[in-house]
Amino acid sequence: MSNPPLTPASPAQDPTPDQNSAPQNAQNQAATSVQASVPTGPQADFDIGEEYGTARKNLPPVWIVAICVAIIVIGVGIYAATHRAHPLSTGSIDDVVAAAMPDQKSVMVAINVTLHNNELKPAWIKSISVSTDVGGTKQSDDAAPAVDAQEYLSSLPALKAHALQVLTTEMRINPGEQIAGTIVVSFPVTADAFAGRKSLTVTVTPYDEVPVVLTK
Numbered sequence: 466m467s468n469p470p471l472t473p474a475s476p477a478q479d480p481t482p483d484q485n486s487a488p489q490n491a492q493n494q495a496a497t498s499v500q501a502s503v504p505t506g507p508q509a510d511f512d513i514g515e516e517y518g519t520a521r522k523n524l525p526p527v528w529i530v531a532i533c534v535a536i537i538v539i540g541v542g543i544y545a546a547t548h549r550a551h552p553l554s555t556g557s558i559d560d561v562v563a564a565a566m567p568d569q570k571s572v573m574v575a576i577n578v579t580l581h582n583n584e585l586k587p588a589w590i591k592s593i594s595v596s597t598d599v600g601g602t603k604q605s606d607d608a609a610p611a612v613d614a615q616e617y618l619s620s621l622p623a624l625k626a627h628a629l630q631v632l633t634t635e636m637r638i639n640p641g642e643q644i645a646g647t648i649v650v651s652f653p654v655t656a657d658a659f660a661g662r663k664s665l666t667v668t669v670t671p672y673d674e675v676p677v678v679l680t681k
Contacts, residue, residue, distance in 0.1 A: 554588075554638070556580040558667055558681035559645070564623040565656040572652055572659045573617055575624040578667055578679060579645045582638040588671040590636045595650045598663040606650040608633065614649040624649070638671075 560577040576595060582588050593608035609617060611633045618625040632646025648667065652659060670676040 554581045554583055554677055556669070556677055556679050558665065558679050560627050561665060561681065562624055562627055563656055563659050564621040566651070570653065570655060572654055572656045573621055573624060574650050574652065574659070575618065575628055576648045576650070576667060577627065577629055577645065578632065578648060579643065580638060580669060580677065581643040582640055585640050587640060588638045588674065590634050590669060591672045592634055592670045593632065593648055594668045595648060596666045597652060597659070599652070599654050599658050604652045604654065606652060609649045617649050
């Protein structure tokens, strides 16, 4: 008895799905999701003015700005008033004596002045100047140093008759102190012209303070 022929078995099917199909399916799902998320209706207009705002919306009301400006102006005014330099003193021109210079068309003048220090601290004189208006022409001169002033007073007896201590720069005036002194200056005018002057002004300037201006 012969045996039947053997039929070769079919190869077994691999149950594992195709490895390339999974990433492809994931990409398809992602593309579908993105398409679904993109709006298909009408787009809203974008207003950059609303994004950044306007001066009307961002700035405070005008009346608040005006009040702030007024407060700043008042504060600056108070600071300027309390920190400004104050006058050294009150004072006066007490006497004026002029003498013609020999053989010159000029006049030497001795001026007696009084100064009172109204400050609570000592003051030192920085400069002294005198100006005059003679016939519509302005003339000015700085006060002579003490040594020169003494020589002028000695050589011109008319000036020395009423002279006091010479008032010069760097002189100290204590708080509340009153001093009187003589200033000696010269002008290129005749004695008669000076006698008919329109004005005479003495300016005493202390350190770190406003000048004291005396007129006669």
